[in-house]
Amino acid sequence: MRSDFNIRFAKTSDRNSIMSFIENHWSKGHVLAHDHVLFDFQHLENDRLSFVVALDSEGMLVGVLGYISYGYKKDNQDIALALWKVIPNLPDPHLGVKLIHFLQDNLSARYMHCVGVNKSVLGIYKYLGFKVGMLDHFAAFNTSCKKFKIAVPPSKIKATPNESTYEFSEMASLDASLKELYESVFYKEKIPYKTEDFFIRRYVKHPYFSYIFHEVTLKDVFQGFIVSREVKHDGGIALRIIEVVSQNEKITNIINDFATILKDSAYEYVDVYASGLDENILTSKGYEKISDVADIVVPEYFQPFEMKNVDIHYVTSAKKTTILFKGDGDQDRPNFKKAV
C-alpha cells in the first residue's frame, strides 16, 4: 500500500462508505453503521458530512474523524469530536493525528472537545495539547421510592432539599428560553458556545429521543435552562440531566436545587454527568458522587440495559473553565439500530 493519503472533508456521497467503515473497522452493529436517520441527524450539514476522511491512492477509505458542529454556519465555532478511527498497519503511523490537524487547519474552530473518549487514546489528545479528564457522575435519590428498579441506591438515602432558590418551569418548547439566552450577557462568553440552530436540531428535532425543557429563573429573571430525558427500565423511571445552560458559577446550585423535582414524582433518581461542578456543594446536600468502586449503581446503558456504573472521559482544547455535560458530543444517543 502506498503511503500517500488524501485527507479531505466528507461529501454526502461518502455516506455509505463511512457507514461501512464504522461497521467493519469500529464496531459491528454500531447504530451509526446502520441507521441512516441517526447518521444524517448527527452528521449531515447541508451539502457535506461532518467527517474528515482519509483515502488511500486507490480511493479506499482508511480513516475517519467525525465531529459535531455547534454552529456550522458560523465562523470561529466550537465543535465536538466524535468517532475517530484509522485502520491498522498503514504505512503512515501519524495519519490519525493528521486527521485532527486537518480539522484544526481547515475548519475555523475556536475550541474542540470530545465527551466519551476511549481511555486508550487519551495520551494522544494529551500530546496534542488537549486537557483530559473524566466527567463526574452525581445522582440524587428519591426518599419516597419504595423499590428501586433501575439503580442501586445508597443504604441511607440523603434527603433532598424541600425548597429551592431557583424556580423551574417546564416548557413545551425551547423557543422562549433561547430568545432569552441570546439576549443574555453571560452566554456571549460561554464555552462551548452553541447556536440556536444547533439547540433546536439537537434537542427539539431529535429523531428518537424526547427531551424535557425546564426554564430556570431567579425572582422572575431568566437564568438559563435544563435539558433532561426520562429513562425507563423494568417499570422504573428516572430523570437524567443532559445539559444545563447557564452561567458556570450558577450551574452547581441549579443542579442542586433541581433535585427538588423528585418530590411527589415517580422518578427513582435524577442524575447528571458533568465536568467542573462543585462536588462539595452537591454531596453536602442531596447528591451522591457515583464511582465504580462504590456500592451505589446508577446505570449509563439502557439499550440494552446494563446494571453498572460507567466512566466517561472527556478532552477539551479550551484552557478556560469549561463545564461539559453528557449532552456535549455524541454520547446521548440510541446505542442500537431502532427496530423497524
Added chain:
Amino acid sequence: MKKESIIEIFSDILDLEKDIINLESSPEDIDEWDSLANVNIIIALEEELRTKFKLEDLEDIKTLNDFIELANKYSK
C-alpha cells in the same frame, strides 16, 4: 542520541523483542505500531532529547530508521 537507545525505546513501547525488529520495520508489518504507540514513541524521544518535534518532521515517519534520522536531526 544513540541508535541503540532509540531501538530500546521502540521495543519497550511496542513490547517487542529487539531481534524481531530492524531498521526497515514499519507500521505495515508491526501490528503493535498503531497511532497511540506512535505518539508514545514521539513523546519518549522528545523527553529524551528535551525537544519538541515539528509537525512537518513527523509527517514522513514511515520506518524505525526514520525515527533514528529524526532523533539525529534534533540531537545536533
